[in-house]
Amino acid sequence: MNAVRIIRNALICDGTGGEIYPGSIRIDGDRIAEIVPHGEISGAKGAEVFDAQGCVVSPGFIDAHSHSDAALLAAPDAFSKRTQGITTEILGNCGHSLFPVTPKNADQVASDCAAAGVKPSWTTWRDYCAAVDEARPAVNFAVLCGHNALCAAYPGIEDQCAALDKMLTEGCPGLSSGLLYAPGRTVPPSDLLRLAAVLKATDAIYTTHLRSEGARLLESLEEAVAFASAGSGRLHLSHFKTAGEANWGKLDAALELLGKARANGLRITADRYPYTYSQTSLSVILPPRYDSMRDREIQEKLSGDSAECEHLIAELADSRRVKRAILTAVSKPEFMPYCGMTLEDSAVRAGMPSAAAFAVTVLRDDGARAMAAFGGMSPENLRRILAEPWVCCGTDENVRNRDESLGRGHPRAFGSFPLFLKMAEELCGLSEAVRRVTSFPASLFRLKDRGVIKPGYFADLTVFDPAKLDCKADFAHPHTPAEGIVRVYVNGEPTDGGKRAGRALM
Ligand SMILES: [Zn+2]
Incomplete structure (x- = not known):
């Protein structure tokens, strides 16, 4: 029999950007079964009842930009993520994924995994997803194909296109690039355009860590726009910023460039962490x-x-x-x-x-x-970027333990979501801020039946006190947990119960 859980006495912020209203929610197994606005759920014998005491219940937060590719296998408890309200991570960012694996890049993948004490047992996207799934992570995950990994595994463009096409038809949400890094940075533009064309058939997203985020920001944006135009028309900018004080003045031109591309039909989005230090x-x-x-x-x-x-x-x-x-x-x-x-x-x-x-x-x-x-980023530009309705939140970090046994993180590993919500709330109101970390990223990465509080949708839920949202993590004490997150449910299971209920979203 499915476990029945009730969250009562809550302020429901459903992730769509609509009005916040008081009510209660019934969870049946891993899905939301019933919502009663302005009232109590009746006939709930044997249910586990949680009194939210007037706190907000929203869909679980989605980390649009995670680097937990190996770390989630080593630290499936996902402490730094679930404690800031995250219920789903998007892996495979910045051109870096731990698949496909061929004899050409097996050593590289093995050494990337070794840092987290993990041994790769997979070669394909599908097998990698299965391996992480088997580790029973506390949060859900979806995985992009990394362009640099694809190039390292298959030196020939024909093989790259065939491998990417197979992943996309199997359910991979898109391709990420990191054109600042090898081997992607030396790939001829004609190869990039060929790969873009592969994205068209499934309308898959192209996410990119731009070739330059500073001195050649505008040229790099043009390149990304050209690439997305040749593909599905969907472009997602990773950790969008104007890096280096000399480039802070370029934000107006960057926004104008993106606005023009949008007017030409491109669907452009971005993620950003709410910090000015890289x-x-x-x-x-x-x-x-x-x-x-x-x-x-x-x-x-x-x-x-x-x-x-x-x-x-x-x-x-x-x-x-x-x-x-x-x-x-x-x-x-x-x-x-x-x-x-x-x-x-x-x-x-x-x-x-x-x-x-x-x-x-x-x-x-x-x-x-x-x-x-x-500290190469402008605080004012950060505010302006967070004010844009097409910007969601990404930690740009992998999961971290409470201690530093898996390395020492940037404070954003623990505090990105509470701080993003705090800043975005001031700019656009709480309901819209919540939309930007829930239904919006869910739509970008095709997370089916997630990101909205609605009967039939998965019960990924975050209960939080907006007045207390904060994170005091700094570079002296980066592993300081977030504040204001009261309880987190993943697929209907409270994460504080010790049961890890995350799964591969494919
Ligand atoms: Zn990056």
């Missing part, structure tokens, strides 16, 4: 001669060449970017007290002459990849 390897501060070197090679170079270290310190001495960067993750205990501090403050505390000297010391002495956060 996080990446500290080594990105190094001058271009280091571009082709891996982190280990950089460390070896700096360890064996003190003259080069002195030269670098002088070269980076005046960089505001270096001074303001925040150290976020290191492997050596002696550097851990500096995590969460700017490099400038760290230098003072460490008694070093400059931020550059501190940075070079970390790059030289830290065994693994030291990470840093760079």
